[in-house]
Amino acid sequence: MHAKDDVARAFEQTCRRFTREQIEPFAAEWEEAELFPRTLYARAAEAGILAAGFPEDLGGTGKSTLLPLLALEQMIWGGSTGVVAGVSSHGIALPPIVNLGDDAQKQRWVPPVLRGEQIAALAITEPGTGSDVAGIRTRAVRDGDTYVINGAKMFITSGCRADFVTVLTRTGADAHGGLTFFVVERGTPGFTVSRSLKKTGWRASDTAELSFADVRVPVSHRIGDEGSGFIALMQNFQNERLALAFMGHATAEVALHDALAYARERQAFGKPIGKFQTIRHTLADMATKVQAARALNYQTALRCERGDVDVSHVSMAKNFAARVANEVCYDAVQILGGMGYMRESRVERLSRDARLLPIGGGTTEIMNELIARWGLGL
Amino acid sequence: MKILVTAKRVTDPDSKIQLKPDRSGINLDNVDFKMNPFCEIAVEEALRLIDAAGDGETIAVAVGDSDATKEIRTAMAMGCDRGILVEADETQLDSDAVARVLAAICAKEKPDLVLLGKQAIDGDSNQVGQLLAEYLGWPQATFAYKISLNGTSGATVQREVDGGVETVSLTFPAVITTDLRLNEPRYASLPGIMKAKKKPLEETTAADLGVDLALKVESVGFEPPPARQAGVKVKTVDELIEKLAGEAKVI
Numbered sequence: 229m230h231a232k233d234d235v236a237r238a239f240e241q242t243c244r245r246f247t248r249e250q251i252e253p254f255a256a257e258w259e260e261a262e263l264f265p266r267t268l269y270a271r272a273a274e275a276g277i278l279a280a281g282f283p284e285d286l287g288g289t290g291k292s293t294l295l296p297l298l299a300l301e302q303m304i305w306g307g308s309t310g311v312v313a314g315v316s317s318h319g320i321a322l323p324p325i326v327n328l329g330d331d332a333q334k335q336r337w338v339p340p341v342l343r344g345e346q347i348a349a350l351a352i353t354e355p356g357t358g359s360d361v362a363g364i365r366t367r368a369v370r371d372g373d374t375y376v377i378n379g380a381k382m383f384i385t386s387g388c389r390a391d392f393v394t395v396l397t398r399t400g401a402d403a404h405g406g407l408t409f410f411v412v413e414r415g416t417p418g419f420t421v422s423r424s425l426k427k428t429g430w431r432a433s434d435t436a437e438l439s440f441a442d443v444r445v446p447v448s449h450r451i452g453d454e455g456s457g458f459i460a461l462m463q464n465f466q467n468e469r470l471a472l473a474f475m476g477h478a479t480a481e482v483a484l485h486d487a488l489a490y491a492r493e494r495q496a497f498g499k500p501i502g503k504f505q506t507i508r509h510t511l512a513d514m515a516t517k518v519q520a521a522r523a524l525n526y527q528t529a530l531r532c533e534r535g536d537v538d539v540s541h542v543s544m545a546k547n548f549a550a551r552v553a554n555e556v557c558y559d560a561v562q563i564l565g566g567m568g569y570m571r572e573s574r575v576e577r578l579s580r581d582a583r584l585l586p587i588g589g590g591t592t593e594i595m596n597e598l599i600a601r602w603g604l605g606l
Numbered sequence: 607m608k609i610l611v612t613a614k615r616v617t618d619p620d621s622k623i624q625l626k627p628d629r630s631g632i633n634l635d636n637v638d639f640k641m642n643p644f645c646e647i648a649v650e651e652a653l654r655l656i657d658a659a660g661d662g663e664t665i666a667v668a669v670g671d672s673d674a675t676k677e678i679r680t681a682m683a684m685g686c687d688r689g690i691l692v693e694a695d696e697t698q699l700d701s702d703a704v705a706r707v708l709a710a711i712c713a714k715e716k717p718d719l720v721l722l723g724k725q726a727i728d729g730d731s732n733q734v735g736q737l738l739a740e741y742l743g744w745p746q747a748t749f750a751y752k753i754s755l756n757g758t759s760g761a762t763v764q765r766e767v768d769g770g771v772e773t774v775s776l777t778f779p780a781v782i783t784t785d786l787r788l789n790e791p792r793y794a795s796l797p798g799i800m801k802a803k804k805k806p807l808e809e810t811t812a813a814d815l816g817v818d819l820a821l822k823v824e825s826v827g828f829e830p831p832p833a834r835q836a837g838v839k840v841k842t843v844d845e846l847i848e849k850l851a852g853e854a855k856v857i
Contacts, residue, residue: 238680238799241640246793248620276796289796 236298239276243302246275251306258432259577264311266347266389272315273344277303281319283326287339293467293533297474297525304478307574309581310432312475317386317433320468321348321394324409324460328452337392337411349390351381351438352461359594361461362403364396366440368410368450375399375450377410377443380422387436388424390414395440396461399454407457411449418443429580466537468589469546470529476549476585477521483553483560483575483582484514490564507563514556521552540603543595550585550592557582607662607758610717611652612708613681613689614642615674615696616728629828631697632728641677644723646684647784650791651753652721653685658755663687667711669704670696675807682802683794689807692815700823701729703812705737710815712742717779718758724749724783735783745776749785 232240250271258264272278281296282288289295296319303312318341325337340346357363366379377397387393392413400406412419422437452460488511491502501507528545531538557579561568568575586592600606617623618638626633641649649666656662666681668674669692678689692707712720725732739746747763751771754762760777766785776782794802812819840846850857 234676234679235796235799235803238676238683238794238802239796241680242794242796242799274795275793276798280796289800295796 232294232298236294239280239295240298240302242275243277243299244305246272246277247303247306251303251308251311255306255308255311255432255577256572258311259308260431260571262426262431263434264308264314264432268311268315269347270344273342277315278318278344279342282322282338282342286326286334287342293470294529297470297529300471300474301478304475305482307482307577308432309475309479309578309584310430313385313430314433316471317350317390318342318348319471320464321350321386321390323464323467324350324394324451324457325411327463328409328456328460333411333448333451340391346391347386347389349384349386349393349436350464351384351387351393351395353382353384355380355382355437359591361396361407361458364398364407366395366397368397368399368408370399370447371444373447374444375410375447377412377418377440377445379440381438381440383425384436384438385430385433387438388421388434393419393438394451396457402455404458405455407461408454409451409457409460410445411451412440412443412445416443416445428583429577430584431580462539465590466532466539466542469542469595470525470532472585472589473521473525473528473542473545473549476546476553476582477518477525479553479578479582479585480514480518480521480549480556483557483578484511484518486573486575487511487514487560487563490567501563510559510563514559517552517556521549524548538602540599543590543598544603546589547586547592547595547599550582553582553585554579607656607659607719608715608717609652609655609662609664609719609721610708610712610715611645611648611664611666611681611686611721612642612723612734613645613649613666613668613674613677613686614723614726615639615668615670615677616642616726619643619727625828625830631825631828639673639676641680642723642726642728644725644727644784644786645677645681646723646791647786647788648721648723649681649684649686650789651750651784652719653792654789655719655753655755655761659758665690665715665717667692667708669694669699669707672809675809678807679799679802680794682805682807683798684792685798686805688805691807691809693809693811694819698819698821700821701731701733702737702822703817703819705734705741706817707812707815707819708734708738709741710812710817712738712779714815719761719778720744720781722781722783724785735781739781742779742781744779744781746781746783747774747776748783750782751785751787753782753788 277299279288281292284290341348368375368377392411395410395412398406399408418441420439422439425435491507494501525545528541560575561579567573618640621638624633652664664686666678666686666689668678675691722735749765750763751766752764762775765772
């Protein structure tokens with residue numbers, strides 16, 4: 229359908245099997261427990277899901293935009309976006325190291341994560357700074373052969389149990405030019421998890437507030453030159469936003485699937501509710517939105533695959549899919565009625581999970597700013 | 607050691623099957639396909655036996671149309687070294703024809719062991735392994751749930767039989783068919799899928815192998831199972847007993 233080659237199709241099949249065997253049967257339990265077992269990373273590594281898209285010399289399968297997105301798309305069918313986000317937190321935590329790090333840094337931090345042995349998290353957002361990245365206040369100050377880091381990070385996916393965190397800090401006064409990435413490993417004195425955060429959705433993923441109090445790391449933990457953080461972050465955002473966009477159309481697709489199955493079975497006034505015009509037209513609209521979001525996402529991903537990364541296109545894809553996910557989930561819950569409001573139903577969970585999509589990785593409002601500035605020249 | 611293993615393409619057991627309007631067969635449009643799960647177990651076991659033997663080669667074979675190369679690639683993604691596709695019209699095959707094709711491949715490849723799924727989940731015939739062993743004149747062990755090598759000259763196989771386990775010992779060359787509990791197949795991982803692209807896949811035909819595909823069994827027609835009747839709820843145990851005795855007549 230979308231110019232997928234044999235490798236992509238075979239990988240989809242593997243991801244489907246992984247989802248059916250390793251996520252779907254346990255999703256409800258993990259959502260209630262607000263955590264999934266660490267062993268899932270090892271299982272995902274066995275399927276090659278963690279290695280997808282990373283360079284071969286680091287244990288990856290070679291550079292690819294589409295392959296990791298296909299894995300996300302399939303895993304959403306497991307019914308827990310939190311699990312998907314947690315399992316793939318390396319997808320945003322490793323690229324700054326891969327793109328800016330030296331060989332020693334790459335070899336030290338990347339392969340163990342792709343083997344499922346270590347968990348990586350990315351820490352950008354702060355209690356006082358979200359979309360306005362230039363406002364980052366976590367500070368790294370050079371002291372001989374070390375840096376001393378002070379500050380706090382907020383809403384960090386996989387933050388509670390990450391073995392290391394890729395942290396964006398301020399090393400200079402310039403709003404954008406003064407930002408630098410560091411790797412901080414768990415157990416480094418002064419680096420602590422302040423709290424595990426309770427969320428509306430994405431419940432199976434751990435989300436943390438992190439505290440850095442005089443955390444001393446060697447210069448070898450600085451990723452790239454001082455001041456190189458902002459550009460690396462902007463590149464990273466494109467991948468993250470595409471990932472969220474794919475999660476969006478996949479979420480909508482699953483919700484549509486469940487609503488359709490319910491509309492076929494559920495009887496009212498002597499016939500299946502799917503035979504009533506109001507329901508069938510709602511389902512028709514839902515299907516159209518899913519199709520449109522998926523088409524835009526694939527078109528954007530394939531352009532990125534060709535090296536044509538357009539910030540405004542990626543932002544449009546993310547916004548559109550996030551909106552479609554929420555609209556379709558809302559309708560799916562409505563079609564399932566009381567059942568759709570029960571925690572045992574997949575659409576209930578997905579409808580809560582979907583709410584993050586217009587917020588995470590850059591809000592709808594920030595996306596619109598980017599579209600206006602870079603796409604429309606306003 | 608050299609192991610030949612089958613990788614049959616079947617309809618995905620999780621997809622809904624519909625009959626053609628004239629009931630001459632299954633409607634294969636819009637149906638997902640995958641490797642027969644019993645074949646996946648056979649592939650996994652072949653790879654483990656080669657690991658245990660320390661050295662050897664595994665060859666994945668499928669008989670079917672060119673789409674069946676996907677399942678051979680999956681077997682190679684799991685770790686098989688090379689593949690053979692015998693091109694044939696899948697709708698015009700019976701167990702005997704497949705067994706004779708495999709026998710011809712065995713004559714050429716001379717494997718020490720042929721591993722097959724005990725049956726394919728589409729036709730459920732459970733005949734190919736047995737027929738193949740007969741045509742080759744090789745010993746066979748069906749429904750294997752545990753296989754251990756006796757050096758490179760043979761294997762001890764535990765078979766699941768009614769009411770227990772039968773242990774048989776056979777000398778190579780031999781045919782073994784795999785049951786459900788033998789192992790848990792590994793993933794066709796993404797790195798494996800990429801490696802499989804470069805592995806050799808030979809395509810041949812029954813005619814090239816000198817095998818006549820004349821059918822001995824013909825499918826005459828297909829019928830869907832009868833629709834299930836709605837159940838009834840009973841209020842008391844007495845009512846249940848009455849219904850079981852009076853209506854169902856099972857007690």
